[in-house]
Amino acid sequence: MMKQSLSVRIRDYILTHIQDGTWPCDHRIPSEATIMKQFSASRMTVHRAIKELATEGYIYRERGRGSFVAKRIPRRDLLEISDIAEEIAARGGTYFSALKYLEREKLSPITTHVFGPDNADNIARSTIVHFENGIPLQLEDRYVNLTLAPDYLELDFTTTTAHQYLIHTAPLQKAEHQLMAVLPNPEQKEYLQVQDNEPCLLIKRKTWSGGELVSYAELLYPGSRYSFGGVFTPGNK
Amino acid sequence: MMKQSLSVRIRDYILTHIQDGTWPCDHRIPSEATIMKQFSASRMTVHRAIKELATEGYIYRERGRGSFVAKRIPRRDLLEISDIAEEIAARGGTYFSALKYLEREKLSPITTHVFGPDNADNIARSTIVHFENGIPLQLEDRYVNLTLAPDYLELDFTTTTAHQYLIHTAPLQKAEHQLMAVLPNPEQKEYLQVQDNEPCLLIKRKTWSGGELVSYAELLYPGSRYSFGGVFTPGNK
DNA sequence: CAGTGGTCTAGACCACCGC
DNA sequence: CGGTGGTCTAGACCACTGA
Missing domain, CATH: 3.40.1410.10 (Chorismate lyase-like)
Structure with a gap:
């Protein structure tokens, strides 16, 4: 079994909670500091994982407030999987x-x-x-x-x-x-x-x-x- | 005049050379180490700028070989601008x-x-x-x-x-x-x-x-x- | 082998938010 | 003010390439 990279594991951790509904729209996800401890990861690694999710439209981030689950299924791809x-x-x-x-x-x-x-x-x-x-x-x-x-x-x-x-x-x-x-x-x-x-x-x-x-x-x-x-x-x- | 972030300046430096034709398709762009010196930047910063360009489809990267100008305008979007x-x-x-x-x-x-x-x-x-x-x-x-x-x-x-x-x-x-x-x-x-x-x-x-x-x-x-x-x-x- | 990119760490300073 | 994210540094180890 191939070990996944740390940032991918963090990414999947967040994505899973979004997709199974544990974290609904506009729900605030754990802060970078929290996830750092949880995965024993450095901040850069956590930050990169979240930032990529933001780029893809799953998450929106607000400085000073936190990171939140985006309102909709991401639309970066026109033919995004949609229900x-x-x-x-x-x-x-x-x-x-x-x-x-x-x-x-x-x-x-x-x-x-x-x-x-x-x-x-x-x-x-x-x-x-x-x-x-x-x-x-x-x-x-x-x-x-x-x-x-x-x-x-x-x-x-x-x-x-x-x-x-x-x-x-x-x-x-x-x-x-x-x-x-x-x-x-x-x-x-x-x-x-x-x-x-x-x-x-x-x-x-x-x-x-x-x-x-x-x-x-x-x-x-x-x-x-x-x-x-x-x-x-x-x-x- | 607002000072742009270092990674954006590196990004623009690369994009400009691609878009004005200085670096044609499949041209190898300077290595991370080279750009580090040129901008007095750390490797993470250079790496991030190039990696994002790769995600967007402007650049493709091969470990051990280098980073190259992609053949086409990026295709990350299905309805990408195409000629x-x-x-x-x-x-x-x-x-x-x-x-x-x-x-x-x-x-x-x-x-x-x-x-x-x-x-x-x-x-x-x-x-x-x-x-x-x-x-x-x-x-x-x-x-x-x-x-x-x-x-x-x-x-x-x-x-x-x-x-x-x-x-x-x-x-x-x-x-x-x-x-x-x-x-x-x-x-x-x-x-x-x-x-x-x-x-x-x-x-x-x-x-x-x-x-x-x-x-x-x-x-x-x-x-x-x-x-x-x-x-x-x-x-x- | 030296050069390249892939990933990660452990710090740092800053801007912004809400209390 | 403490908590948040935005950005950056200076290192590190690894896998892979090509000479």
Whole structure:
């Protein structure tokens, strides 16, 4: 077992508390001095770990006051991992979802291609429509590696989202996205309740945990109801 | 005059050499030890400045070898500013562009809304189709603030792109993007030579320099020929 | 081997905040 | 005033590279 660097351990310590909800938004995290003692680390090391989290948007810091958990999931990356339920709630909308399909997926060329031969026979598949104020906003077609997320088939999707479960079960380490414009097929059109010829944004997303592919998802958004926004500012200064 | 911090001065020293071309791509920049002497700085300070540039994608570092100027403008953001000509060239494709329109834009509600009343009467507009291997890949409809980019109407777009000119004339400080799926109108369909009902990716991008809005562009990509990809990895490790 | 970057320590001085 | 973060110093040990 490879020993992680001290600053990474401090980073993970903070991130874990943020992601599991122990430290909610605007919660003040322990001061540099406190964490120094806790990890027997020098101040530079603690400071560096926190500062990087601040750069990434997880933390905001105020001189003389302390360091606090930032209000939102970080947005430094446009396609930041985000939970659709959270996103809708943050806008003040009403969220609910409809589970359309949830089964163990049969071995197929597709699962083999995506998850590799070793995992392809232990994959679940779910299809969920996510609604904002009663209107479909996202169609989620997801494949999940049951080796890493064994409870997936027993989840209650009325009280949790796939994203929330996966975050807690298999801490995200890497994500890969591809984004494109497509026309939905008839089934997708029905789920999303869109007109003929309405273009949609399609995001294909793979997420890894512990070096293993946890999940592959295709997220479809009606073009008329959704757009991504992002601000990019180079440098710190 | 406010004295800048030492690490910022080191940062600017390196960035300047990259941006004015003194240090081209893959050029090895001075070692930490060299810069320490040059600025009478400690190693931690030099290291921090360079490391942040590496995080932002300007520099890549190899232990035991040195630090080098990265091949491209940083890619830490999925919708990083990128030059379409460069991107096509990087893939080994043949690039050319067709200028469809280039005029000073009349004062209009649109220009006023985007650039504000003070600048709305000094705006240029260009429409350019960008081709990869003879096939249209991007339709660029761009508005440019002539106060900040006075030569825009005299540019030779066969030898330079709007993006290249703007980078040199008005150093980019901030960019804002919005990304959506749309169906092209008849004019756009003709420029891009796409079928009926082919969905397209539309990116709306505003770029600022020195606190002023320099340019607003709408970039349209055929859905069948283009997709965005990105990898997101939290943390550094 | 000398040179490079990766990480860390144990201090230091400062600016700012809230009591 | 004490606690906080912002910045910097002067060392140290390590892993890796290339001659």
